Amino acid sequence: MLLKRLSEAYGVSGDEGEVRDILSEELVGHGELRTDTIGNLFVHKNTGRQPRVMLAAHMDEVGLIVVGHEKSGLLRVHKVGSIDDRVLVSKPVVVGKNRVPGVIGAKPIHLQKPEERKKAINIENLFVDLGARSQDEAEKLAKIGDYVAFKAGTREIGENCLVGKAFDNRAGCAILAEVLKEDYALDLTGVFTVQEEIGLRGSGVAAYSVYPDFALVIETTSASDVPGTKEAGHVTKLGAGPALTLMDSSFIAPQQVVDLLVQTAEKHAIPYQFRRLTTAATDAGKISQTHAGILTAVVSVPCRYIHSPASILSLSDWQNTLRLVRAILNSIAEGGLPVCGNY
Amino acid sequence: MEVKRFLRDICQAPGISGYEHHVAQVVKAAFCRYANEVRQDRLGNVVFYKKGAGEDGQRPRLLLAAHMDEIGLMVTKIEEGGFPRFAAVGGIDPRTIVAQEVILYGRETLAGVIGVKPPHLTDEEERGKGHKIEDLYLDLALPEEQVRKLVTPGDLAVIRREALQLAGGAMSAKALDDRAGIAVLLCCLDELERLHHAADIYAVATVQEEVGVRGAAVATYGVVPDVGIAVDVTHGEMPGVPEHDTSAIGKGPVITLGPNIHPKISAELIRLAKEYRLPYQLDTAPGVTGTDARAIQVTRGGIPTGLVSVPLRYMHTSVELAETEDIKLAGRLLALFIAALDTAYVEGLTCF
16 A cells, blocks of 8 residues: 555655655656656656646655764754654654664653653653664764654554554655546646645745646645544544645635635535644645746645654545545646636 | 563563453463463462472572563543543553554454644643643544444553664563563573572562552462562663663663662672672662562561662653663573572571
8 A cells, every 4th residue: 555655654854765766666657757956756747738737745754853962872853843842752763764763762750750740841851762872882873964753654543544654744645646647638747845844845946847827735634623622623524525725824725726626526526624724834835926826726634643653544535635636637627727816 | 582572572462450361371471381380379470380409398489570560541431522531550651652552452452542632722831731641532533433332441551562672682662661570580480491499489470560569469478488589670871860860771680779678688699790790780779669579578477578670761651671681681690599599598588
């Protein structure tokens, strides 16, 4: 299963090589493959037809980077992307190109004062432990600048769901890969972008060089239909279908584009929901503001506990997101793009 | 004997305090070849008897105790939506179980995740606070009616964690506290295959240590040993913890000194370590220890007690870390102690 392979691959922002290699191998023969200077992977399917459509999914995941060695042999790390420090405690990780295994431990409960137990353990008090006994030994195993990723397998859970790491956004990558194996009556460029998690760094330059008539970002977004959260805070609900973005902190979807997505979903009886949160950003923020502006939309797979090594996604949501992306492409191929800007 | 493989298997076996039956099977499978007799008492302690070579009346009775139970979670109620809440069995720091995968033993074995209020609804001040156990719940990714069918209060869950081999001989796993001690017992019995020992040995995998050293008390009462030695883990050095309160990883087993320990037993362990040039470390417990030694010492009319420990980092997390060489060395030290044990030494233990 491609999604499982992609989610188990390591690809912290800036170190997306393993994910890029899996996708390149998977997509050989399905278009013209190239990479750019920042590491984005492009797959161009030139049919000579209009309009020119770009699909984008980011390959990178949140993680850590080695910033120093302690005399004891422990590693000091900083965060790459947005991780709640409290998620890091008591987790296995891999470090560097050789995927050296390590763990992030915590001070034993027995040795903590009651006041201490109430506080979050922040990154300044967390270390990666490779089992090295000295600084020398640690320096041989891990270099400054080595990337650190959560180590987690992908397995089935509950009713048609998967648990694992990095579904944000390997779920999107897997959908994009499936779509790129198919043929559409469009000039289609799929872009697997880099460095989304540290501020949408890859998608802007990708959109600049592709300069499409329309861009569709395939993402993974929070599902918070869990205890202690009122419905207004759910963002999305697991199992309720792909989430359509109206607004986030980087992007407001043009109404005509939202209409296109909704009408397409309804026409094909694909369940959908609106993403009910106006914060957090996606590649759409950069893409839509490239050149003189690019018509852009975002569809996302709902996922619980994103940015943690134990995220949960529903395979029916994933399938329905794939169906919706296909339907949108066919709808544009048949009926063209909505006209925007005529107020 | 492959210590690493045994450690991996035994750490992955579930065995929350009071429910040690599964891990007990793993222990029995590995230990039975060394024992003349295996029995299990009414609390669940598994006792392996290995006969000594001494004449009748010349065989001191030696108890070795390592606990096989681990800390874990117990379902307390099922929230609307089908999310079980839970209580801790043993000393769990709730901050170490956020975003962990679990295995829940309901009517079926179920995969789950420990969830918590999402970050977008958390303000800056809350982020500075540690999660409390009442903030956490289990997510089984199942519809509510399914959860209610399969899960009931009282069901148990453990963190799902595969053991990791790290640099050198280091290993990380859940439940190394005190499966590392069980491995020490196994190493000791293996060493004794090649050593002459007069003493009868009762190696016991004890239960319910994490909830108050209960198994060791009844096991000791049942065995009536002349000498009892608890084998457990002790805090390994790490940042943020004073050096004098911890022991180094990879520098040998730890011999404990203090009122909970018979001074002649610690002295003998130190003497043997020096004589055989085994690396060892010392630790002092000013009061009672948090180990089976606490119960053994005051069983019946009193049992002379010792404590040998394996240094372990990150105790009571799911990434506990220990060095396999320390485990082997602890086993060897105990085997040497047992080989040297005779009735004269035992008689001396009552003379102060």
